[in-house]
Amino acid sequence: MKVKAKFENIRDKIEGNEVDLSLCNLTDVPVRELAAYPKATSLDLSCNNLITLPPEFCSLTHLVRIDLSKNQLSSLPEDLGLLSSLQHLDLFQNKLKTLPVSFSQLRSLRWLDLKDNPLEAPLAKVAGDCLDDKQCRQCAVMVLQHMRVLQEEADRLREKRLLRQRELELKREAKQREQEAREKEVRKREKAEEKERKRKEYEAQQAALAAQEQQRKRREEKKKRAAASAAEKKKAESVVVTRSGWSVSSVLLRLLLLLLLGVGGAVAACHLSTLREEEVCAPLRLLLQGALQWAEGQELLQPLLQKISALTASSPAL
Structure with a gap:
């Protein structure tokens, strides 16, 4: 809100195609307000208190010239390479050690100043001294080449990492399929064992029922034989009694x-x-x-x- 309030009349800072926001004691960049003026292709943010640039800063693709000298920048946005129209970049007297790999995508860059930054040795070597316009132009060429090498190396590493991840993923998938196959085989075996167990239980139950039925039939047969024997005995006794009676009567x-x-x-x-x-x-x-x-x-x-x-x-x- 403070930035917006301070630059609600940003038009007053525009002169021709240049927006001069230097010496404004800025800690944030008014990206939204700057995006409203696409014809202002030159932006001067020098001599402020900028520590970082917001990711949205990379959406200002209409910028051709950017001056960020004499700030407190310790890093640049990872997507800085999206500034495809950028030709002139002044990073003098900041706290930069490295540049984002996407820096190699600034194919329109023709001028670069990296003096008075605590650059890492490889980058400082290719950047040179930038003491005059020629050296700054040379700096742009050399740094772009260096960053392209780093970009290619990063791409190879990324591809290698992706390939490794893919291999690991394929191994995990193969291992998972193998595990699933084993689990499926175990479930199949358990199912077969459970089915066999139930079959045996069923056969045992049927055998028990058959045995009970046989015992019942034996008991019934025994009862029938006993009843038949008793009836036969009774009949025999009756015949004996009848014969005896007839004998007495006959006598x-x-x-x-x-x-x-x-x-x-x-x-x-x-x-x-x-x-x-x-x-x-x-x-x-x-x-x-x-x-x-x-x-x-x-x-x-x-x-x-x-x-x-x-x-x-x-x-x-x-």
């Missing part, structure tokens, strides 16, 4: 049959003989009638009963 029926036959024979004897009137025949007849009444319910005795009935029917006394 009884035979005994009754014999009894009936005996009673019937006795009754027949009584009926056909002279014993018919005896008291002994009456009980026999009663016994025969009771036995016949009982035998009526026995199917096996029906034929016998029919014969006895026919026999008794032929005897009215019975």
